[in-house]
Amino acid sequence: MSAPGENAAGATTRIPILQAEGITKRFSGLVSVNRVSFEMYENEILGLIGPNGAGKTTLVNMISGTLKPSDGELRFEGQPIDALPPYQRAHLGICRTFQVMKPFPGMSVLENVTVGALFGRGGEKVMAKARRSAREWIDFTGLSHRVDARADSLGGPDRKRLEFAKALAMEPKLLLLDEVMAGLNAVEVEEVIELIKKMRERGVTILVIEHVIKAIRSLSDRVLVLHHGEKIAEGDPAAVLEDPRVVEAYLGRRRQ
Numbered sequence: 001m002s003a004p005g006e007n008a009a010g011a012t013t014r015i016p017i018l019q020a021e022g023i024t025k026r027f028s029g030l031v032s033v034n035r036v037s038f039e040m041y042e043n044e045i046l047g048l049i050g051p052n053g054a055g056k057t058t059l060v061n062m063i064s065g066t067l068k069p070s071d072g073e074l075r076f077e078g079q080p081i082d083a084l085p086p087y088q089r090a091h092l093g094i095c096r097t098f099q100v101m102k103p104f105p106g107m108s109v110l111e112n113v114t115v116g117a118l119f120g121r122g123g124e125k126v127m128a129k130a131r132r133s134a135r136e137w138i139d140f141t142g143l144s145h146r147v148d149a150r151a152d153s154l155g156g157p158d159r160k161r162l163e164f165a166k167a168l169a170m171e172p173k174l175l176l177l178d179e180v181m182a183g184l185n186a187v188e189v190e191e192v193i194e195l196i197k198k199m200r201e202r203g204v205t206i207l208v209i210e211h212v213i214k215a216i217r218s219l220s221d222r223v224l225v226l227h228h229g230e231k232i233a234e235g236d237p238a239a240v241l242e243d244p245r246v247v248e249a250y251l252g253r254r255r256q
């Protein structure tokens with residue numbers, strides 16, 4: 001069992017990289033996220049689960065900056081980030097993948113990942129260096145065999161690898177993964193789990209939104225559960241996944 005701030009390898013860091021305090025999002029009367037507070041620690045993997053419509057993507061959108069909280073405060077490495085647009089948060093090291101993947105369709109795999117290297121935290125100015133860095137991340141994610149393929153010609157698993165490579169080329173400190181395993185078969189899920197573990201070994205802190213509970217169990221140091229926009233449980237994965245409120249709200253229905 002890992003405590004907050006302690007990663008699976010047992011290394012205690014206890015430095016909150018992200019602090020969310022009372023984060024709330026209202027959409028004309030509907031409260032999608034309701035006064036959610038939590039912290040993330042350097043190099044940990046936090047699993048974020050909850051039934052459909054629980055507010056998971058909305059929470060991630062507020063962290064990455066595409067949605068503004070109605071209330072509450074977000075701090076990254078101790079600094080308030082609420083006023084920063086998404087690209088400035090990316091420069092600080094907050095990057096995300098999307099539930100519906102968004103490659104630049106007419107561009108090759110290499111060009112897509114190079115864009116990440118040019119616009120991320122590294123902000124590489126020299127094109128040749130950006131392409132070199134992109135190639136490294138393409139290798140890392142196992143996509144070398146499709147380096148010159150058009151992004152829109154890729155099948156599901158390779159599209160996911162591209163999404164990872166693009167995000168990693170931005171040199172994230174905090175990576176937000178939104179349902180990256182949706183639509184994958186059991187073997188592909190295992191591959192993605194291994195890839196996420198490798199990313200953590202490179203020092204990245206990772207928030208994983210996932211419905212694949214096997215992946216949440218295997219990856220997470222801690223799990224946070226949202227239900228109707230509220231945090232109903234947080235902590236050690238085994239304990240949280242057996243919490244009667246969590247079983248009632250979520251797991252009982254999914255039978256995974």
Ligand SMILES: Nc1ncnc2c1ncn2[C@@H]1O[C@H](COP(=O)(O)OP(=O)(O)OP(=O)(O)O)[C@@H](O)[C@H]1O
Pocket residue numbers: 027030032050051052053054055056057058059
């Ligand atoms: N732009 C928006 N305008 C109005 N309502 C929204 C908007 N975005 C999300 N919502 C609502 O907020 C609630 C939370 O949605 P959200 O997509 O964050 O849930 P989720 O936990 O990510 O669900 P899923 O697992 O299905 O992806 C839902 O009721 C949704 O309809």
